[in-house]
Amino acid sequence: MIVGPCIALAALGLAGGIVGGRRWPRVWLALTLMAATGGLGAALVLLAGGADWVWRSALPVGGEVIHLRLDGVSAVFLALMSVVGGAGAVYSREYWSDREQRRSAGRGRRWWSGLMASMGWVLLSANGLHFLLGWEAFTVCAFFLVTLDGRMKAVRRAGWLYLAASHAGTVCLFAFFALLAHSVGSWELGPMREHVELAPLFWLVLAGFGVKAGLFPLHVWLPSAHANAPSHVSAILSGVAIKMGVYGLVRFSGWLPVPAAAGWVVIVAGMVSAVLGIAFALAQDDLKRLLAYCSVENIGVILIGLGAAMLGAAHGGNGLQWGRLALAGALLHVWNHGAFKALLFFSAGSVLHATGTREMSRLGGLWRAMPWTAGAFALGSVAVAALPPLNGFVSEWLIYLGLFDAVTTQGPAAAVAVPAAIVLGVAGALALATFIKAGTIVFMGAARTRRPAHAHECGVLMRGAMCGLAAICLGLGLAPQLLRPILLRATAAWHPAWGGVDPGAPLVPLGTASLAVAMALAVGVVLVFAHVRRNGLNRSVTWDCGYATPGARMQYTSGSFGDLAARWFRWILRPERRLRRPRGPLPDGAVLVDRHPETMLDRVLRPASTGVLHVSTAVRRLQHGRLQSYIVYLVAGIAVLALMVLLGGSQ
Template sequence: MVHNNPGQAGRGGKSSIVSGKRLIGTKFACPGVSLSPSPGSSMTLLLAYASVAAALSSGLLALLGEHRAAWTGPALQVAKLVRIPVPLRPKPAVGHHRRLPHAWRRMVFALLTASGVSSLGAGLLQLHADAAVSGQLPFGLPWLHWHVRLDTLSAFFLVVLGLGVIAAGVYGPGYTRQFAGQYSFGALGLFTGSFVAGMEGVLIADDAYLFVIAWEAMTVSSYFLVVYQHEHASHRRAAFLYLLMGEVGAIAIILAFGILAAASHSFAFDAWRDAHVTPAWGTAAFLLALAGFGMKAGLVPLHAWLPEAHPAAPAHVSGLMSGVMLKIAVYGLLRFAFDLLGDVQWYWGAIVLGLGTGSAALGILYAVVQSDLKRLLAYSSIENMGIVFMGLGLCMVFIGKGHVQLGLIGLVAALYHVLNHSLFKNLLFLAAGSVVHQTHRHDLEHMGGLIKRMPVTAGLFLAGSVAIAGLPPLNGFVSEWLTFQAALQAASVIDNGILRSMVSVAAAILAFTAAVAAACFVKLYGVAFLGQPRERRSAHAHEVSHSGMLWAPAMLAGLCLLLGVLPTWVLDAMRPITRQLLGETLTSASARGWLWLTPGGVSTASYSAPLVLLAMALAWWLLRRLERRGPAADVRRAPAWDCGFGGLSPRMQYTAAAFAQPVRRIFAPVWETVETSTPETAAANPLQVTALSYRLEIGDRSWRWLYLPLTRVVEDLARQTARIQTGQVRIYIAYSFMTLIVLLGVVS
């Protein structure tokens, strides 16, 4: 079934979606499948289905591989009964016990990689097709089938998902060997596959029923991945906190969906796009959606789960959670606000801008004082998600005020940073996983000197650090620069003085976060990779032996450079998305050709990443020439001056806590800091101090200001509710009868 419907891409007459948008529908019936006559559009949906199937198959294969002994024995008996020739019979696992798990692990991750490739292919093809393809699956309730839809917005996030899954699939076989014999690989593979399938299901869902099912599959599966190393009490606590906050967020999303479902009398997104919702109910639905999706994105103050859960998960899962799962929350908010609600209000943008600005500032301030490697990266994700929401907030403000072209800059900046963060944060988590894999340490205070022992990993980590710090010519600079450009345009077009001041403050805070982010990753890289090893394990570390643990971050590092050098190509690829959501495209971005990026026009601001890269290459070449020909050629290498102390030792180096001390002193009210120093004295002379131990604890104030009071309220409500739990069956029957009477009254 094929039909052209210009209104299907947006909310009926209310939306500013460009007319003429093609929607290609394909209805799937069991057991056969009838495809649309458009082969290209049908291919994208089939690739999306193949991606989900491959992810689920990888999980089932991992489970079968772990329990292969349960079916290998019966298979041998069947082979004997049917007289299968000996060379074709299944071999017992005795002689192949060591090799079979490795081969099985490679097959599991090969299927996961295939899922990522299918997702990437579906997204790229759909972006190129610039059309929306829909379908219906014969699952669910008899009167409530699953509706699926793939348009340019979901296609973009499928690209983000595909790149992350490919990196995890390439990295995983070597990394997960350390868990052999200690943890269940079947559980890891099963929940990784269902986690990926859940995220893919969210992206292609076109009704509330399928969306919520896929969302819950994503949340519950990632809970089991966080608690995978379950013998650690901190991991169990982190997993419970993540699941609790994830379910609270899901309730908020369901309530937001309920408002639109009540207005349209349907669970299908197509009906919601045409539903009439009053401004008050629309704002209520948006705030509920912002709370639900913002909790999953880790916005402050709903971020408490993120720095606990991400470090607890295995490295490739941490990369997926931070690099991809957080972006699924951004997709959900974009889908709900711009596509399903449609009438974007400027004060929605002000709220989003405020939350994004606060998240960016507090996230990087919490990151810079961390000494745990993965915890620092997790807090940095809060900062980067804040930057994404700053772009979205600016877009909403401009759209609400009628400045669509300026809104496009904010939207493109947010989407670009979504893609950029998914690349360099995944890269950093994978490289950090290699460091932890080799040193068996998370604490930066126990590292040092790794650049000589793990040179390739150190180089890849440096690329990710430069990208996340927002330095040219890598990709992080482009998206942050675009966000600046969107904010700087506000002064000339926004007439509301308070709102104009708010945008100006947000721009200043964005500049502040960029500076602190640079300091944060200088600290991280300097303490972990430079200097001398602070511990024996770091001194004996070596480069990872499995090539996949190097190829995966190397692929991501190459993409960081490519997206940083050729931003105009990326913005051109985003035109179908902006056309779908806002009805216009940012034509001024490439007004001077591919060499120059001019988002606000040629006369306002421009940036040429290729020329910056060329200038840096020329500067490096000239420096090398001067070193070879000038006086520097006669300089000899000698040990560093030790100030007369008789040799440098690792104890003389800057620690992570010492590096961050100036920031910690200046912004002391941000954290709950407890410093304790305990002197040890000699037994013969109590005045003689022989040793001094120092302990620094940095806490998150949101626990005392928000979460602990909420915990007390919930506990009080639970105690009050416990009074009606009498333990008498007749009382419970009376409760059921009264509930039935109330429901009958509501229905009637």
């Protein structure tokens, strides 16, 4: 039994990090890396075939004894948390160093350890009360990390929005755990599929964890928080923190009975999230906001897989097979998205660090100054667009296989599997457009302003973190066959009946094909390069668009690039456009401003909350401090009660 010591090691490292992180950055880094290794080790040992790890202590916290438990499902998330947490710690040593951020660097290290510890606690805890405590601690840690650089108003606003939205979700979770504990009679969590009466609680789970996961339209807090946070924080928020919402959904859809409509609702919500998330991403000009919206899309992809799994579990028969395939894809996508999104946020942070801006229209031509960052971003783009031979493809392929099998069985689930498969394809194509835009506008062409001209490559620690994550993206893509036992273990932990079912996913030939494609790509690129070198290569201006003096501002901008496809989603994007055309023979100037507002926040949530405020202000007039009126209320209340008794009695 090596799992227990590993977790103890991780706990020790994180506790040490919280205590000593402020003063001793090197010790903190070592401790955090130790904790990450411990967590990853525990998770991998368990996934590779170890038994479930359960630990009970006699020590009561809040009246409940501590009960920890690590099984296949939570191990998947623990592994992801450890990897991104460790990589982010390495990255932040340089990105948010004491030299540059004297005021907040030490604080940031502490909160970072706290965030990792509280997320680990949520993953391990098998007690409703402790789960809620950990959940709250995790939210608070994330809030302080988002607002590390609290001098800017946008950052503070993003932080408050995050906190408010998270608590709106936490309210649902409070209600959920309280009702659960009330009807079961204990705060202990575990498989309880036999309690059929618990099924309606799933809607609370969906709302509560959906907010955290950034499910469309509950994602309102996500873009601003992820865009305004320091980039290593964005990476762990996007890569791991929103996955905690997914963890909650996976966990409680596996442990509790679900209503009949649950699978349908989840898969449809996933479809909406996938398409609209990436449509919003395509329209953005802010690099980190684009990445944040892309996370909404990927959560959608994961939920498509989860929804299909729930449908398969409800369907029975061969539904067990395709449901398991889809769930395997969803869980693998949790890993994959964590890896490539953290990689992309790291490279975006590196760009921000070097140029001081996130606006793509001000960037351009960065590859020469930052070749490592450009390469990392390109690799991440290939992965996020789900292209072979990288990891994003493997998980989407598994989800596709599940959906295709659901369609060929022509059961009732096929009616939703057909649109889901098409949506997956559409979202993939839109993701390709989005990341071609982001990658090439930022790193290729000529510098659009003076800022990128003075850019510099990031240092060795930031580069190291990026290279590590890139290696994971490559490794998971090239050797998916290694994942088979892990995925079998994780999916079997979700649904007990799936233990003996063979999902029939030929990961071995896929791995061979990926490897062959990767090798062919390498050979092809090398051959073409060698040939070009042999023939001779001239550098020159190739084609000037026919203009005498082509300027950098003549390049395609991110707005013009995304406009074509974004126009199809005008009904929800609601772009605000201000245009003043040049007039007359000697025009004095022209203006074109395109802005994509946060539609759900500005058009739906804000009016709704203003309405609530109005109503409550109106209601507040009832409370004015005049005793006479209060007595009138009292008498009126008694009269109404009397009337009710009277009418009730007469029946």
